[in-house]
Amino acid sequence: MLRLGLVLLLLLPAIGVAQPLLTEDAIVAAAVQRAPELQAIAQRATAQTALARQYVGLPDPSVRLTLTGIDPMFRQPPTAMVMAEQALPLGGARSAGSQVAEAQARAIGAEQPLAEAELAWQARTVFAAWRSVHARAAILKHHVKMGDDLITSMTRQMATGGVSAARLARLQAEVERLRVEQESVAHLTANLAEQVRLWLGDLPLADPVLTLPDAPTRTDRANEHPVLARLTAQQVAAQARASAARATSAMTLMPGAGLMTGPDMPIGILVTVGLRWPGFGSGQDRIDGVVAAALADGAALTAEKQARARRIAAAMAQQWASLQELQVRREGLRNRVLPLAERAVHAAMPAVASGTGAAVELAEAEHRLVDLELQLLTLDDAWLTARARWLWLRDGDPEGQAMPSAGAMALPSSAVPEPTPGGMPGM
Numbered sequence: 001m002l003r004l005g006l007v008l009l010l011l012l013p014a015i016g017v018a019q020p021l022l023t024e025d026a027i028v029a030a031a032v033q034r035a036p037e038l039q040a041i042a043q044r045a046t047a048q049t050a051l052a053r054q055y056v057g058l059p060d061p062s063v064r065l066t067l068t069g070i071d072p073m074f075r076q077p078p079t080a081m082v083m084a085e086q087a088l089p090l091g092g093a094r095s096a097g098s099q100v101a102e103a104q105a106r107a108i109g110a111e112q113p114l115a116e117a118e119l120a121w122q123a124r125t126v127f128a129a130w131r132s133v134h135a136r137a138a139i140l141k142h143h144v145k146m147g148d149d150l151i152t153s154m155t156r157q158m159a160t161g162g163v164s165a166a167r168l169a170r171l172q173a174e175v176e177r178l179r180v181e182q183e184s185v186a187h188l189t190a191n192l193a194e195q196v197r198l199w200l201g202d203l204p205l206a207d208p209v210l211t212l213p214d215a216p217t218r219t220d221r222a223n224e225h226p227v228l229a230r231l232t233a234q235q236v237a238a239q240a241r242a243s244a245a246r247a248t249s250a251m252t253l254m255p256g257a258g259l260m261t262g263p264d265m266p267i268g269i270l271v272t273v274g275l276r277w278p279g280f281g282s283g284q285d286r287i288d289g290v291v292a293a294a295l296a297d298g299a300a301l302t303a304e305k306q307a308r309a310r311r312i313a314a315a316m317a318q319q320w321a322s323l324q325e326l327q328v329r330r331e332g333l334r335n336r337v338l339p340l341a342e343r344a345v346h347a348a349m350p351a352v353a354s355g356t357g358a359a360v361e362l363a364e365a366e367h368r369l370v371d372l373e374l375q376l377l378t379l380d381d382a383w384l385t386a387r388a389r390w391l392w393l394r395d396g397d398p399e400g401q402a403m404p405s406a407g408a409m410a411l412p413s414s415a416v417p418e419p420t421p422g423g424m425p426g427m
Contacts, residue, residue, distance in 0.1 A: 022209065032116050041109070052098040052105075059087045062086075067081075077263055082258050110312075120391065134207055216387060216390060220316075227398075239298055252275070254276065334339065345365045349362065
């Protein structure tokens with residue numbers, strides 16, 4: 001039985017023959033650590049931050065050399081003029097450009113917790129599948145052994161007329177069906193091990209802890225969700241773009257100084273002042289259009305935040321209700337029904353072992369027990385999946401990326417047939 005298997009798993013480390021068991025937290029941590037997706041986000045943010053450096057200090061100065069009156073025969077020296085100019089942007093255009101780059105870098109960085117939540121969801125799903133195949137293998141191993149023992153007892157009782165040949169044949173067929181399922185789970189375990197290794201990285205592959213992780217604590221993060229934090233960062237970037245666009249309408253002074261010389265002309269000093277005014281006339285209309293577009297983006301993000309907060313709250317409430325329903329069913333069956341089914345099997349064993357009890361009665365009790373244990377395993381799988389999805393809704397982006405489909409990572413319980421009614425020994 002599953003409880004006995006758990007006791008043995010806990011005792012194995014004490015006798016020095018078992019390796020450390022794999023926990024859900026360990027596979028999640030391994031999946032997040034050095035994940036290439038997170039590295040890509042960090043590199044994109046770093047690249048965006050680097051763009052802010054182009055706005056440090058003043059624009060590059062310019063130097064011009066002008067030659068006029070060039071004599072092809074070189075009889076007269078040309079008039080030469082050397083000028084140096086330095087642009088001086090007004091209105092904070094340089095700092096505004098730097099603020100845009102930094103705000104966009106923060107908006108990119110806001111994707112990191114959402115990517116971590118996505119990785120955690122996938123790792124938890126893989127762990128649930130890994131746990132399921134091991135728990136199912138333990139259940140099948142125990143009940144195949146019980147079935148073989150029942151076949152031996154029923155064979156002896158058939159000689160005395162206590163059991164019919166048809167009932168014995170049905171028992172043998174059911175035990176063989178369990179063996180087929182046992183072989184199927186073994187192959188599934190080998191295939192799933194390759195997927196688990198991809199998530200573990202440098203950690204060694206180990207059997208999973210069969211005890212379920214703790215139930216999550218309900219929290220209302222609809223107004224402080226990481227998705228909303230990312231939208232807020234995008235709003236800040238939109239505001240920065242609007243401010244930068246406004247700053248481009250300011251004037252840029254271009255003072256310059258230089259030297260001039262020519263035929264019969266001593267060296268003279270030149271001083272010039274240039275002016276560039278993008279916001280003059282129709283240029284202001286173009287700038288206003290850029291500002292309006294940035295402000296419209298910010299307003300749209302404000303409305304999107306309100307809508308996303310509502311949808312996130314609704315999805316979390318619905319998923320929490322499903323999680324609680326599964327929790328109630330699991331706890332009710334495990335705490336109230338399973339002990340009675342185990343007691344029925346244990347009560348029939350001594351009489352069958354002594355030859356005074358009917359093996360058919362034990363087979364019926366065994367059927368009900370294995371059916372209940374497999375039902376509980378299916379509920380455990382469903383609870384783990386619902387829990388992983390609720391945590392993903394709490395920490396991740398429910399609409400940013402498609403949830404992995406059931407076919408992409410189906411739990412093993414969906415691939416292994418459940419016992420059919422009347423299919424276990426003696427029924």
